[in-house]
Amino acid sequence: DIVMTQSPLSLSVIPGEPASISCRSSQSLLHSNGYNYLDWYVQKPGQSPQLLIYLGFSRASGVPDRFSGSGSGTDFTLKISRVEAEDIGVYYCMQALQTSITFGQGTRLEIK
Amino acid sequence: QLQLQESGPGLVKPSETLSLTCTVSGGSISRSTYYWSWIRQPPGKGLEWIGSMLYSGSTFFNPSLKSRVTFSADTSKNQFSLKLTSVTAADTAVYYCARRVGTDWYYNYYGLDIWGQGTTVIVSS
Numbered sequence: 001d002i003v004m005t006q007s008p009l010s011l012s013v014i015p016g017e018p019a020s021i022s023c024r025s026s027q028s029l030l031h032s033n034g035y036n037y038l039d040w041y042v043q044k045p046g047q048s049p050q051l052l053i054y055l056g057f058s059r060a061s062g063v064p065d066r067f068s069g070s071g072s073g074t075d076f077t078l079k080i081s082r083v084e085a086e087d088i089g090v091y092y093c094m095q096a097l098q099t100s101i102t103f104g105q106g107t108r109l110e111i112k
Numbered sequence: 113q114l115q116l117q118e119s120g121p122g123l124v125k126p127s128e129t130l131s132l133t134c135t136v137s138g139g140s141i142s143r144s145t146y147y148w149s150w151i152r153q154p155p156g157k158g159l160e161w162i163g164s165m166l167y168s169g170s171t172f173f174n175p176s177l178k179s180r181v182t183f184s185a186d187t188s189k190n191q192f193s194l195k196l197t198s199v200t201a202a203d204t205a206v207y208y209c210a211r212r213v214g215t216d217w218y219y220n221y222y223g224l225d226i227w228g229q230g231t232t233v234i235v236s237s
Contacts, residue, residue, distance in 0.1 A: 001175065031218055039223045041159075048230050049159065050150075050209055054223030061225075092159055094224075097173040099217060100160035 002027045002095045006104035014112045019080040021107045023093035029056075037097035040069055040078045043106075044089040052091075053078065063090045085111055114139035116209050116228035124235050125202075130196040133227060134209030141190050142167045147212035148185070148192045149224060152205040160205075164212055165192065172217075199235045206230040 003026040013019045029036045036056035041049040052059040053069035056076060066081040080087060088111055093104040120132035134148065141148060152161040163173040165183040166187050182195040196203060208230045213222035 003146070033218060035218075035221070037218070037221070041224070043159075048227040049224075050227065051223045051225050052208075054225075055221060060223060063234065090158075094159075094161075096212075096223070100175055103159040103161065106158045 001100055002029070002102050004093055004096055004102050004104035005061070006093055006107050007037055008107060009105060010108040010110065012110045012112045013083040015085060016082050019083050019087075021078045021091055021109075023071075023076045023078070023092075023104050025074045027097075029076075029095050029097045030073050031097060034036060034045050036072050036076070037095060038069075038071070039057075039094045039096060040067075041092045041094060042081055042087075042089045043092065044086075047089075049092065054096075055098075059108075081111070085112075114211065114226055116211065116226060117173055118209050118228045118231040120207075120233065122189075122234060124126045124199055124233060125237050126200055126235055127198055128236070129136060130194075130199050130203060130233055132194045132207055132209075132231065132233070133191050134193070136190045136192070140187075141185055141192055142187050145213060145215050145220060146170060147172075147214060147217075148183075149210045149212050150183075151210060152203075152209045153208070153230075154202075154205045162194065162196075162207075167192075169175055171196075201235050204233065204235045206232050 058074040147164040149164040166169040185192040211226040
């Protein structure tokens, strides 16, 4: 299985400030078709996870443009340009390259 | 708008079989571009993928659970189901069903874009 490692595991951010979460995979997530099979999900308190970013950089429908994904191979980053109160929750990266999907441990975002 | 809703018993005894159903509304489970998936989350922990299935029968399982998991689909009810045998306390979790959009696993991939609300299953005697 591909192991996904996120950092930091928690972060506290002042509203309006940026935030960044790193995700590293134990194997490259780059497929021969040129796409990186790396997604980002957020689980807000008391809710189901919801898709933010797929294929490393594509925003899901309805996701604000202050969320962006970048990276390739084994190193990926989720950035929030200006954190809002509604962004609190646990953020997970997920690899979808192998037919055995694995998630990162999660990063808890809190508001200062 | 497609919606998913999990259902099943909230309490299962150790060594018995856990059976859950996901009812799909607003769309058909028989479309070839959707993988219907199960993910679980133990209390206070992260997400664990259980497996994904195409209506046509192609299935993929978490290797750690493969020997105990069975998927099925009922087009007449627009439902897909999960069975997990020989459960233990370690199987206590919130179980989610979700839709994975894609063709042939890699093409036309759009992530796990729709999730159900989740259903809590406790394994206890």
